[in-house]
Amino acid sequence: MELKAIRLKIPEGGNLIVGQSHFIKTVEDIYEAMVNTSPHLQFGVAFNEASGDCLTRFDGNDEGLKQNAVENAAAIGAGHIFVVAMKNGFPINVLGRIQAVPEVATIYCATANPVEVILAETEQGRGILGVVDGSSPKGIENEQHQAARVSLLQKFGYKR
Numbered sequence: 001m002e003l004k005a006i007r008l009k010i011p012e013g014g015n016l017i018v019g020q021s022h023f024i025k026t027v028e029d030i031y032e033a034m035v036n037t038s039p040h041l042q043f044g045v046a047f048n049e050a051s052g053d054c055l056t057r058f059d060g061n062d063e064g065l066k067q068n069a070v071e072n073a074a075a076i077g078a079g080h081i082f083v084v085a086m087k088n089g090f091p092i093n094v095l096g097r098i099q100a101v102p103e104v105a106t107i108y109c110a111t112a113n114p115v116e117v118i119l120a121e122t123e124q125g126r127g128i129l130g131v132v133d134g135s136s137p138k139g140i141e142n143e144q145h146q147a148a149r150v151s152l153l154q155k156f157g158y159k160r
Contacts, residue, residue: 023103033097044069050079078126
């Protein structure tokens with residue numbers, strides 16, 4: 001077995017969601033979850049089949065984000081994983097809908113940070129062990145940091 005770290009490409013001004021699913025209609029169901037959440041979301045979704053043709057299937061409403069999702073899914077190269085590349089919204093707006101898709105088994109990350117996927121590769125193929133999302137903590141929040149956090153949440157409309 002070989003361990004690998006694969007750095008994903010975050011779309012400029014966007015976010016990625018990486019997860020695992022178990023059925024070919026993942027692309028259609030995640031597409032529906034995304035478009036039914038907000039008509040303003042731009043996204044691409046890619047899903048790696050784990051049997052049959054073993055293709056990377058894809059869809060979305062933005063060509064660049066579809067390409068980003070396909071490139072990231074291909075770089076990961078593990079079966080039954082999906083990648084959503086998105087803009088004009090935040091993962092918090094769609095995660096509940098994606099998690100409610102019946103074939104979705106898990107979400108590994110939802111981020112705009114630099115992210116690496118940690119893979120195990122065997123003779124059979126690749127599997128995701130986890131992700132490294134962003135950087136390690138550099139300290140403990142103080143009152144000034146708390147005020148800045150609340151201000152940011154207010155800017156996004158999540159707090160009064």
